[in-house]
Amino acid sequence: MKTTAAANANIAVIKYWGRRNEELILPNNNSISFTMDSQLETLTTVEFSEKLKRDELDIDGKTATEKELKRASKFLDVVRKMAGKKMFAKIDSINTFPKAAGLASSASSFAAMAAAASKAIGIRLNEKELSALARRGSGSASRSIYGGAVEWLAGVKDDGSDCYAVPLASYEKWKDLRNVIAITNSHEKKVSSTDGMKITTRTSPLYPARLSSVEKRLAVVREAIKENDFEMMAPAIMQESNNMHAVMLDSTPPVIYLNSTSFKIIEKVIELNDSYGRPVAAYTFDAGPNAHIYTTKKYEKEVSEILEHMNGIEKIMVCKVGEGVRYLEKHLF
């Protein structure tokens, strides 16, 4: 009844912003991401036990907040219902990177928790089922089940049974891809993604047009991933980031995650591409001010150097594309 799993964060190039079902976490559009390497990893041990009187959750060695525990318990309820069992669980979770800084820790957390909890309670799930389960904890966690390039299918069914992620390309195929991450602000964000999405879908007059335009970018990125063509993908990645942050700004009240450093980075990446006359790097921003600059091995150093000369950047990390969820022999407790 005790299992440990590891999962890595993923950084979307076509974003998830807005749900068609809040409870089941069914998104309005497909999204595509690359799973990162183990620099952005969550390790999670789950143990179900008849002896426990309530769920227990430690994150990074500390007792979790009531809010975090409530979210985990709600997720465990889904697992318990699937297994037809009523035991509580003890969970220990360790992140290799700061929580809620826009580095998508909820994706790796719930992917690892889905894998560990389902196995610990004794249910066997295939990858699609595991992806659909992880989705119930955090939408983007559905993508962290797989390594490499991944597409999360929005599906059309009300019960969410066609809503899970599928692999698009292995991480070996994209081994030269780099995500140069500029941490511009590691404090926790003010508006959660869940709240921000609700505000946008309810109030932005431009949001329906985003849903139409995202289809075109999905097609381009899907093709580029298949063809292993970074240059084809790069403009669509930047447009997609701009488009998502545009509908956030169009919301009432406006949902603003970017800061002045983010805008300076956007400018620098455009200048870099202009200097080559072709896209060698592509910025993307999640629900936070940290920049993810996708580029290739060849330009990794040049991108890093540009960032090193800028003010307002706390830390620079370079991630490769990594693998999907895996089980470990050694437990955290």
Place this chain on the structure above:
Amino acid sequence: MKTTAAANANIAVIKYWGRRNEELILPNNNSISFTMDSQLETLTTVEFSEKLKRDELDIDGKTATEKELKRASKFLDVVRKMAGKKMFAKIDSINTFPKAAGLASSASSFAAMAAAASKAIGIRLNEKELSALARRGSGSASRSIYGGAVEWLAGVKDDGSDCYAVPLASYEKWKDLRNVIAITNSHEKKVSSTDGMKITTRTSPLYPARLSSVEKRLAVVREAIKENDFEMMAPAIMQESNNMHAVMLDSTPPVIYLNSTSFKIIEKVIELNDSYGRPVAAYTFDAGPNAHIYTTKKYEKEVSEILEHMNGIEKIMVCKVGEGVRYLEKHLF
């Protein structure tokens, strides 16, 4: 052949961003503004003379740049064609406020130039004709012909003959309105409005949806102006500003005029309104980082005090609603 006119800047609450005809400056949508008082004024003397060998332009006592002269000459060509005359002109223009800082100096400049040049060359125009003429210099100049609240009609005709501004309410009716202006950056902007508009209309997938949504806000603001109802107008003003800056961000490359101080001001205005439980102030940003906070006499001081405690603001001005274009007896040269 020598005439002097004065015109004030106007600050739009429903914005002009995108043209259906570049040459004639015909916009894609109607816009609504308030004309400001004489703190944001341009005085312009125009003299046509057979003796001149080319047009001459001084701005704020200095010889204008070739680019500025070219734009003025192109405008004078329109006036000369209307009059059927071929004389060159000497123009002196003085602004009471910094050029190209997002304070809409082109609006007051071309409104004053249209009034002075047309009279100097001997043609008599009614207000609609004068508005249509000013439009040829700078779109928003069409609105500065009138005082108070003004709507610029986009029209539908290819020749632009139905494209001019009309008054919505006198400045006496809105005498309690205030525009608390926070100058966050008085340097000239990088991307001109003309270029920025082109980029947005050509590349933003969200732009067509903006044009649909702006119709609803136009109706709300028109009704609010008629009813003299600030609270009705305020949310639409903020939504409109967010919406325009959203399609700017959605452009390729993104057109970004706001800075971190602008975003902080947005936050503060929302907090202020939340504290009252109703909108007592409304921010709006043109193609620049300066904030225009529309409020009423009653809250003017409170809004100013909030801005005084913020970093990144170079200057605070409080404008009232002002009058339209007028002729002066005294010339600048």
